[in-house]
Amino acid sequence: MKINVVESVLKANDAVAQTNRRRMDETGILTINIMSAPGSGKTTLLERTIPALGTDTRCAVLVGDLQTTRDAERLGGVAAQVTQINTGKGCHLSATQVADGLDSLDLNKVDYLFIENVGNMVCPAAVNLGEHLRVVLLSVPEGEDKVAKYPTLFQPADAILLTKIDLSTVLEHNKTKVYEDISRVNSRATLIECSPRTGAGMQDWYDWLQRQRPERAGD
Amino acid sequence: MHELSIVNNLMPPLLRAAEEQGAVRIVEVELMCGVLQQVVPDALEMAFEAVAHGTIAEGAQLRVEEEALAGRCRNCKREYAPSIDDYICPNCGRAEPELTAGRDIVLKSVVCELPDEAVA
Numbered sequence: 035m036k037i038n039v040v041e042s043v044l045k046a047n048d049a050v051a052q053t054n055r056r057r058m059d060e061t062g063i064l065t066i067n068i069m070s071a072p073g074s075g076k077t078t079l080l081e082r083t084i085p086a087l088g089t090d091t092r093c094a095v096l097v098g099d100l101q102t103t104r105d106a107e108r109l110g111g112v113a114a115q116v117t118q119i120n121t122g123k124g125c126h127l128s129a130t131q132v133a134d135g136l137d138s139l140d141l142n143k144v145d146y147l148f149i150e151n152v153g154n155m156v157c158p159a160a161v162n163l164g165e166h167l168r169v170v171l172l173s174v175p176e177g178e179d180k181v182a183k184y185p186t187l188f189q190p191a192d193a194i195l196l197t198k199i200d201l202s203t204v205l206e207h208n209k210t211k212v213y214e215d216i217s218r219v220n221s222r223a224t225l226i227e228c229s230p231r232t233g234a235g236m237q238d239w240y241d242w243l244q245r246q247r248p249e250r251a252g253d
Numbered sequence: 254m255h256e257l258s259i260v261n262n263l264m265p266p267l268l269r270a271a272e273e274q275g276a277v278r279i280v281e282v283e284l285m286c287g288v289l290q291q292v293v294p295d296a297l298e299m300a301f302e303a304v305a306h307g308t309i310a311e312g313a314q315l316r317v318e319e320e321a322l323a324g325r326c327r328n329c330k331r332e333y334a335p336s337i338d339d340y341i342c343p344n345c346g347r348a349e350p351e352l353t354a355g356r357d358i359v360l361k362s363v364v365c366e367l368p369d370e371a372v373a
Contacts, residue, residue, distance in 0.1 A: 036364045037274055041266045043259060043284070043358040125255055157255035160290050160356075185338045186289050218339050222327065222349035 047161065050129035054136060054164030061141040064247050065149060067163055069187060070171035071180070072153030075197045075230055077105045079171065079239075080148055082230040084112040086240055092143050096135035097150040098127040105150065113148075115139050126157040129164055146243070155184040167246060170223075173198040174207045181215035188216060193224045193242055200229040256296040259358060260304045266360055271309060276365035279310040283362040287320045287355040288337055309365075320357070324350030 042048070058065050068076050077097070084093045094115040097105045106118035117138045119131050132149060139147075149165060151158040170191040172180055175198060181188050188194060194216060196209060209227070216225065224242055228235030263284070271279050282301075286292045294317050305311050322335045329345040332353075340348040 035274065035276075035367060035370070036362055037270050038362045039266065039270045039360045041270075041360050043263045043266065043360055046262050046265070124258065126258075128258065156291055160255060182338060185340075186291060189289075189340060217348060218341055219348055220340065221347045 044162075047129045050133050051162040051164035054129055054132050055166075057136055057141065058147065058164065058166070061144065063141060063144045063147050064167070065147040065163075065165045066167045066169055066243075066246075067149045067151060067158075067165035068169045068171065069151045069155075069158045070153060070173070071155050071176060074153070074171040074173040074176065076150050076153070076171055077108055078230045079195070079197065080109055080150065081112055082233070082236060083240065083243070084109075084148075086236065087146070087243070092145045093148065094139050094144045094146070095148045095150060096127075096132060096139075098131070098152045100124070100152065109150075115144065121152055125152060125154050126161050127151050127163060128161060132163045145247070155180070155187050159184075159187040159190065167192040169193045169195065171195045171197050172212065174201045174205055178208050178211040179215070181212055181219060185215075185219045188223070189219045191220060191223045193226060193239075194220070195239065196225070196227045198229055198231070199227045199234055200232045255290075256292060256300040257304070259290070259292065259297065260300040263301075263358075263360060264304055264308070264310070267310060267363060268308060270360070270363050271365045274365065275367060276363075277309060277368050278366040279305075279313040279363055280366060281314045281316060281364035282310070282360070283316045283318070283364075285318050285320050285357075285359045285361050287357050288322055289352075289356045290358055292317065292358070318361075320355055320359075322352060322355035324352040324354075327351055 093113045095109050095113045096117050098119045100121055103118045106116045109116045117135045119135055168191050226238045228239050298315055301315050324335055325332050326342040327349045328347040331344040335350055
């Protein structure tokens with residue numbers, strides 16, 4: 035016999051994502067899901083960003099990797115609360131892993147929660163974690179064609195950071211090509227060129243982050 | 254690459270639907286996958302084989318249909334069908350649709366054997 039079902043397979047994840055979002059909203063936390071290829075500079079970005087936001091701004095990080103606690107160790111020096119989530123063979127964070135991560139944090143002492151997703155340009159884009167905003171990094175050494183090759187990562191981004199901009203000259207990087215590709219998939223995202231290493235462009239990123247919080251108040 | 258987690262999420266509603274009917278075996282599973290999920294059918298089948306092993310879904314055939322994108326322009330409200338690498342609105346030229354289709358994965362139907370239909 036044939037049974038018609040019509041049930042979303044993603045429903046279980048999305049239900050947990052909704053609960054995550056509710057917990058964040060109840061405690062006034064702004065949550066940002068940071069995604070990119072491995073090596074684009076997600077951890078370095080956070081190492082620079084968290085101290086720059088000032089001591090009055092309380093930051094927490096959930097950091098996803100297949101293995102090791104190295105990123106959590108790096109970020110432990112700058113963020114008040116850090117939890118490493120090891121996904122084992124998992125190529126992305128799930129809403130349930132984030133829910134467990136939230137359990138490990140004192141949510142009453144967090145203004146910004148950064149979720150550093152597993153470095154991967156395909157799978158994390160398809161999974162709702164309950165975040166408020168999505169930020170995607172693309173580093174100059176990755177070349178000009180990644181937006182065209184991985185459009186699903188860039189399409190839902192609220193901000194796209196072109197990182198390691200200090201390497202543009204030596205790598206003869208053509209950012210115009212990148213921006214043309216972005217204009218085909220996402221004209222809504224704020225585009226920020228920056229180098230966490232040299233500090234170039236970082237103020238634009240901090241200003242963007244700070245602008246997001248009041249807009250979220252009362253959500 | 255995320256096909257295994259998709260299959261892990263598929264199994265509970267699939268088994269529930271079949272067991273509610275008293276099925277002894279699942280023969281065929283029909284899925285609709287939004288294009289944004291970037292599901293690789295071979296990888297999905299391999300994951301399904303592994304996860305279904307030892308359940309009443311073991312040996313079932315997966316039929317996967319892809320769901321195209323559909324959306325509504327946030328700027329001019331025009332409804333249109335973006336493609337996965339081009340979201341430009343044909344009316345206003347912006348690329349910022351609110352997507353209404355092409356993202357989800359839906360279990361559409363299950364073909365199963367009831368006890369009196371089972372082949373000995």
